[in-house]
Amino acid sequence: MQYDLTEEQRMLQDMVRRLAKEKVEPGAIQRDKEAKFDWEMVDLLRENGLFGIDFPELYGGTDAGMLALAIAVEELSKVDAACGLLIADHELGCLPIMLGGTEEQKQRLLPTLATGEQLAAFALTEPDAGSDVARLRCRAVKDGDSYILNGKKNFITNGGVAEIITLYAVTDPEGPVRKNADVFVVEKGTPGFHVGKEEDKLGIRSSDTVELIFEDCRIPAENLLGQNGSGFQNIMKTLDFSRLGVAAQALGIAAGALEYATAYAKEREAFGKPIIRHQGIGFKLADMAMRIEAARQLLYKSCALFQEQPKDMSGLNPELIRLSAMSKCLCGDVAMWVTTEAVQVLGGYGYIREFPVERMMRDAKITQIYEGTNEIMRLVIANTL
Numbered sequence: 001m002q003y004d005l006t007e008e009q010r011m012l013q014d015m016v017r018r019l020a021k022e023k024v025e026p027g028a029i030q031r032d033k034e035a036k037f038d039w040e041m042v043d044l045l046r047e048n049g050l051f052g053i054d055f056p057e058l059y060g061g062t063d064a065g066m067l068a069l070a071i072a073v074e075e076l077s078k079v080d081a082a083c084g085l086l087i088a089d090h091e092l093g094c095l096p097i098m099l100g101g102t103e104e105q106k107q108r109l110l111p112t113l114a115t116g117e118q119l120a121a122f123a124l125t126e127p128d129a130g131s132d133v134a135r136l137r138c139r140a141v142k143d144g145d146s147y148i149l150n151g152k153k154n155f156i157t158n159g160g161v162a163e164i165i166t167l168y169a170v171t172d173p174e175g176p177v178r179k180n181a182d183v184f185v186v187e188k189g190t191p192g193f194h195v196g197k198e199e200d201k202l203g204i205r206s207s208d209t210v211e212l213i214f215e216d217c218r219i220p221a222e223n224l225l226g227q228n229g230s231g232f233q234n235i236m237k238t239l240d241f242s243r244l245g246v247a248a249q250a251l252g253i254a255a256g257a258l259e260y261a262t263a264y265a266k267e268r269e270a271f272g273k274p275i276i277r278h279q280g281i282g283f284k285l286a287d288m289a290m291r292i293e294a295a296r297q298l299l300y301k302s303c304a305l306f307q308e309q310p311k312d313m314s315g316l317n318p319e320l321i322r323l324s325a326m327s328k329c330l331c332g333d334v335a336m337w338v339t340t341e342a343v344q345v346l347g348g349y350g351y352i353r354e355f356p357v358e359r360m361m362r363d364a365k366i367t368q369i370y371e372g373t374n375e376i377m378r379l380v381i382a383n384t385l
């Protein structure tokens with residue numbers, strides 16, 4: 001296993017870092033204020049080939065792997081977590097197709113997703129259930145050559161802007177939980193598929209988060225991904241992969257906050273010296289740097305192991321499942337802690353919108369919640385011990 005960055009990975013890191021500084025950072029405060037999805041950011045990522053980093057070359061991607069994807073998400077999230085989320089969430093929406101799709105489905109769907117020409121979203125959560133998958137109620141009923149979908153999904157990232165939704169729906173309500181559901185591809189514009197309420201959020205405010213409503217929505221049976229009854233297996237493996245993207249987003253937020261707070265602490269003076277020279281602040285920055293580096297090592301190691309795994313429906317080794325959960329949980333907790341400390345380092349200015357660290361603190365919170373809360377991550381870790 002190798003997770004020292006290769007020359008290609010360093011080049012990607014430099015490229016995305018420059019892009020983030022020059023093109024993403026300048027509008028980040030405004031995008032947060034307006035809480036409006038920004039297609040210019042999507043175009044920027046498209047132009048730079050960042051949507052297809054972890055897609056196989058066969059389907060138009062660059063096949064650079066999970067570590068490269070994590071590096072790109074990290075660099076973007078250092079300056080704007082909602083921008084980093086664009087590519088992490090796109091990967092999440094596409095993974096069920098990569099893992100469970102037939103050759104025909106992959107050839108039909110993946111090329112326009114690899115370029116980002118089409119965006120994808122992943123729809124699992126419902127108003128009455130998030131963590132507890134057994135309570136999910138969205139239904140898919142077979143009717144000749146079609147399935148008819150009925151139900152609601154909520155909090156769906158990119159749900160209002162994506163052309164392709166990968167949707168989890170129960171196909172056999174009497175069946176056992178792990179075998180009673182499937183993942184379907186639903187295309188934007190399908191009659192009976194509506195985008196509902198748009199959420200007003202604490203953080204990642206320019207990210208699109210919406211409710212999706214399915215009312216007698218008829219989709220072709222060929223949009224079923226994988227074997228009938230394989231939905232649970234598909235989403236669990238999807239999340240094992242995609243949580244590394246959330247971890248990278250969290251790591252980026254933390255690293256961005258440390259960078260800003262350190263520069264500030266070198267400039268700001270109190271009691272005759274830069275505040276970094278006061279041990280109370282220097283130690284804070286030291287602890288922030290230490291936790292970030294530890295989180296990064298865990299994440300990069302996990303990515304290096306994951307990118308060796310086949311993207312199919314075979315089972316993952318429990319150690320890998322544990323590493324993915326640990327990465328997501330540790331990076332999320334570190335991001336929340338580091339950003340809170342960064343606000344403290346800036347004193348009153350930390351609390352003011354003109355300075356980025358309060359936004360970073362608000363953005364960090366979601367990384368402890370989505371794609372499995374950090375309580376659920378601890379359950380997963382404990383279960384594999």
Ligand SMILES: Cc1cc2nc3c(=O)[nH]c(=O)nc-3n(C[C@H](O)[C@H](O)[C@H](O)COP(=O)(O)OP(=O)(O)OC[C@H]3O[C@@H](n4cnc5c(N)ncnc54)[C@H](O)[C@@H]3O)c2cc1C
Nearest residue numbers: 122123124125129130131155156157209370371372373375
């Ligand atoms: C901005 C945003 C974007 C999102 N994007 C998506 C998306 O793109 N697609 C999607 O499908 N979902 C998405 N979600 C949903 C998100 O994944 C869920 O909110 C999350 O998984 C938690 O589910 P819940 O909100 O139903 O909380 P609940 O499951 O009701 O949990 C409530 C609390 O109880 C705790 N809890 C629950 N069960 C246990 C247990 N067994 N042990 C200990 N504690 C427990 C939880 O950790 C949490 O603290 C998004 C959410 C937000 C806010």
